[in-house]
Amino acid sequence: MTFPTFVDLLRQLYVNVAEHEFALPDKQQTDSRVSLLTGVHRKEVSRLRGAGAPVRVVPDSVSRTSAIVARWLADPSFVDARGIPLPLPRASEAGEASFASLVESVTRDLRPRAVLDDWLDRKLVEIDENDRIVLMEGAMVPRGDGEVRLYYFARNLGDHAAAAVQNILADDPPFLERAVHYDGLSEQLAKSLEAYSRKLAIDTLLHLNKHANQSIQSDPGGTSRWNCGIYILTSDGTSLVAEEPPQQKDAGGETS
Incomplete structure (x- = not known):
């Protein structure tokens, strides 16, 4: 994916989340307010809203x-x-x-x-x-289908961003958003932790899917939705951030 394509997709994502997740009660969401919330120019907001928001369209x-x-x-x-x-x-x-x-x-x-x-x-x-x-x-992993991968990219990033923003704005953070992080590790240990966390993550998602799939059998249905996602990242400490890698091990716990 080229950088301009990524930026355009992210711009659409910002506009979509602002329009659907941050509307004021009993008030019509306007281009000006979406522009104010996102920093996206009002003309671009008008164009994107008129073209239809892609995030909630499920292929x-x-x-x-x-x-x-x-x-x-x-x-x-x-x-x-x-x-x-x-x-x-x-x-x-x-x-x-x-x-x-x-x-x-x-x-x-x-x-x-x-x-x-x-x-x-x-x-x-x-x-x-x-x-x-x-x-x-x-x-269980979208790979070759670009439409599927872009859909989940927009949906998951949008939900994560919405949860994070509401946690910042609320006096009592309403959503769980935590991470365990360790810096200054050997490549071998980083890969070992990735493999171990991947196994736990898959087991957790399968368990949640089983519980949800059984629960919906007796659910009357409605307009609410639920999304629980897990991400795992392993890097060399320099490819994603512009700073010197730490010289000592740094253990991090839960972050909001």
Whole structure:
């Protein structure tokens, strides 16, 4: 992604978050107020708002794929006793777990065969020696699809920024936003900590997904939404900040 493209996307993100998350009660959000909140020129604000805000538009490839994968990772019918997604036959008798029953449990607007062909092409699944469909790790990580990656970039960065800003403005910070950080480490230890934290993070997200997926079965629905994200960063200390790397180990705890 080129720098001008990144800047334009970030500009759209700022305008979108300001418009939807910082509107005053019972007042129409104006270009002037969005410009004041973001620092983006009023003419640019008008152009971006008129073009439609991209952050809340969920691509079909995101909404359908993520919903089916989330069900595969959470529903007891499609995981084993350890919570690992089961290899699924293409179809089976009524009441038995299969790829067809998985897709149909989420949507009947798509044919399971069409979903399977698309996922095989995108390498989200593979066929094992017993002709069963196996979920690949890549199904949980948007890679080749630029539209999907840009959507999650905008959504996650927007939610993180909104939570951070509200934590700063509120007397009693309403959202959890914490990080554990250590500086002055060897490259070997940094990689070891990354691998360990990655495992814990994936386990946590899978557990949360299972709980949420089961909870929505009895939820009447509404307009609220929930997002819990985790990020992990390992760097050499010089590539992201313009300062000398610390000479001593610096242990950091929780940061708001």
